Amino acid sequence: MLKNFCESILALIIGHLTVFKHAFKKRVTLEYPEVMPFLNEKFRGKHVFDVHKCKACGICQKVCPANAITLTKKGNAIEMYSIDYNKCIFCGNCCYYCGFKAITMSTEFELASVNKQSLKRTFIKSEENDE
Numbered sequence: 001m002l003k004n005f006c007e008s009i010l011a012l013i014i015g016h017l018t019v020f021k022h023a024f025k026k027r028v029t030l031e032y033p034e035v036m037p038f039l040n041e042k043f044r045g046k047h048v049f050d051v052h053k054c055k056a057c058g059i060c061q062k063v064c065p066a067n068a069i070t071l072t073k074k075g076n077a078i079e080m081y082s083i084d085y086n087k088c089i090f091c092g093n094c095c096y097y098c099g100f101k102a103i104t105m106s107t108e109f110e111l112a113s114v115n116k117q118s119l120k121r122t123f124i125k126s127e128e129n130d131e
Contacts, residue, residue, distance in 0.1 A: 039107045044090045046108040047083055051125040053102035054078045060094035060103055069094060078125050085111055085119040
């Protein structure tokens with residue numbers, strides 16, 4: 001009985017020493033959203049699409065493994081570019097293989113939404129924007 005009591009006290013002391021050892025170390029976690037995280041320049045967030053640079057080649061649609069990109073062409077020009085964030089896996093293939101650098105990825109990562117329709121982003125090239 002005395003042996004069990006001594007083992008319990010020793011385990012309690014070791015547990016407290018472990019807690020105190022970690023209590024004074026630098027914290028790894030951040031208090032998000034009060035403290036925003038530091039993001040690397042290669043971070044892959046929300047897509048930024050430039051309709052004026054796009055030549056409607058369709059490479060981005062072909063290399064997307066999740067089939068999240070939809071293109072509508074009018075002749076050799078882009079009419080509509082759509083990306084569905086419900087499907088997108090943020091692999092960055094669309095940016096990497098775009099020879100015209102029409103697609104880039106921003107550092108915006110807060111994409112959570114209650115409404116699924118708000119996760120589909122569409123860019124339309126209008127005649128007014130062509131000027």
